[in-house]
Amino acid sequence: MDHFQLRNGELYAEDVPMARIAEQYGTPVYIYSRATLERHARVFREALQPLGKIHLAFAVKSNPNLAVLRVMQREGFGADVVSGGELARAMAAGMPAEDIVFSGVGKTAREMMQGLDAGIGQFNIESEEEGVELARIADAAGRTAHCALRVNPDIDAGTHEKISTGKSDNKFGVPIDQAVAMYMRLAELPGLDMRGFAVHIGSQLSDLKPLELAFEKVGAIVSQVRSHGGTVTHVDLGGGLGVPYKAGEKLPSPADYGHMVARVTKGWDVTLMFEPGRVIAGNAGVLLTEVIRVKRNSNRTPFVVVDAAMNDLARPALYGAWHDFDAVKPTGEKMTANIVGPICETGDTFAMERNIDALEAGDLAVFRTAGAYGATMASSYNSRGFVAEVMVDGDKVASVADRILPEDIYAAERVPEWLD
Numbered sequence: 001m002d003h004f005q006l007r008n009g010e011l012y013a014e015d016v017p018m019a020r021i022a023e024q025y026g027t028p029v030y031i032y033s034r035a036t037l038e039r040h041a042r043v044f045r046e047a048l049q050p051l052g053k054i055h056l057a058f059a060v061k062s063n064p065n066l067a068v069l070r071v072m073q074r075e076g077f078g079a080d081v082v083s084g085g086e087l088a089r090a091m092a093a094g095m096p097a098e099d100i101v102f103s104g105v106g107k108t109a110r111e112m113m114q115g116l117d118a119g120i121g122q123f124n125i126e127s128e129e130e131g132v133e134l135a136r137i138a139d140a141a142g143r144t145a146h147c148a149l150r151v152n153p154d155i156d157a158g159t160h161e162k163i164s165t166g167k168s169d170n171k172f173g174v175p176i177d178q179a180v181a182m183y184m185r186l187a188e189l190p191g192l193d194m195r196g197f198a199v200h201i202g203s204q205l206s207d208l209k210p211l212e213l214a215f216e217k218v219g220a221i222v223s224q225v226r227s228h229g230g231t232v233t234h235v236d237l238g239g240g241l242g243v244p245y246k247a248g249e250k251l252p253s254p255a256d257y258g259h260m261v262a263r264v265t266k267g268w269d270v271t272l273m274f275e276p277g278r279v280i281a282g283n284a285g286v287l288l289t290e291v292i293r294v295k296r297n298s299n300r301t302p303f304v305v306v307d308a309a310m311n312d313l314a315r316p317a318l319y320g321a322w323h324d325f326d327a328v329k330p331t332g333e334k335m336t337a338n339i340v341g342p343i344c345e346t347g348d349t350f351a352m353e354r355n356i357d358a359l360e361a362g363d364l365a366v367f368r369t370a371g372a373y374g375a376t377m378a379s380s381y382n383s384r385g386f387v388a389e390v391m392v393d394g395d396k397v398a399s400v401a402d403r404i405l406p407e408d409i410y411a412a413e414r415v416p417e418w419l420d
């Protein structure tokens, strides 16, 4: 059930009218629904639970807000992190260190030490060089790093090229044909406990077939390692499951995904790990915005200029991504418009020639499916500050991230005295 729905002709977030949120917190503002996050977490768990030993790690990059992480922690999820900052956030939100997986091609020595000091559950190593460095650091500190080797299966995930990660020319993972020998070498190093493999071929996948092919390839190397006398107890299958961005769009469900995973991993005898992000958070958030003005150039499609911009929601500018856009108080009238933000770039365009609810200056509207890769990718470009975030829970609403004003940002800047 959608928790961002019309009631008596106006949009609500759970039991809170969005107009009230705009009044109280201003716009633009991200709104997260606790009930939706929880439902998605449970649906995902129920789809994978039948597989036996599983570990669920929420991809922090998709939505690192502390309140969102706390919801996930209460749902029994650990975290997939890709930086020292995300690791610190996951821990600040109360995630147990042993439930945290650290991925990423560029972990610094300092971040490795941070993970070791915290006692995180697993490092996903993305190169032999990284494994050797982690071994040296762990050994010198008298620690053991539990590790999986991330493989690159050279599979086209069929998603946007900028969010594909599993082709051989992508920077992620090690070539799968070298993985077994590399795994065996790394397993010899002091300081490392090689316990398995990881794979993640991309995000917003709308077809399960590429995932299935990737997992089959991983299954083959698990057998090869074992036939060489090596040990494999964990396989991390990453995230990537897509979500509908357009009303009525059909994508594979977590249950479809669960059935596919069950079929492919039958007999592996490992703990299966998952790193879902978008499928949990995407449709659990919207970006509420106010129309600043409607700019009508005679005979041309009007521009609906909203107070959200590409710095608040970067996906349309970065990937040409589609976000459904609905009036908070629709009149039933429609218009064809270009939806743009106030930033001084043509790329600050959310949609062109879109058939939308008729809007005028001062009206409120939402970009849907903005809970993942929304606020987390915000910037302060054009000195617009950082967008605010709230969470609703039934009829309750709370700020979960205050708006950061331009003056808060330039307070950290200095003019050196030699410029006086």
Ligand SMILES: Cc1ncc(COP(=O)(O)O)c(C=O)c1O
Pocket (backbone or CB within 6 Å): 059, 062, 080, 103, 104, 165, 200, 202, 203, 204, 238, 239, 240, 241, 275, 276, 277, 278, 279, 372
């Ligand atoms: C290593 C890794 N794990 C998990 C995710 C989360 O992906 P998604 O939000 O598509 O589930 C990503 C992002 O693509 C990733 O790079």
Ligand SMILES: N[C@@H](CCCC[NH3+])C(=O)O
Pocket (backbone or CB within 6 Å): 061, 163, 203, 204, 315, 372, 373
């Ligand atoms: N930022 C991307 C997803 C990247 C996934 C990170 N591995 C998006 O908005 O779709």
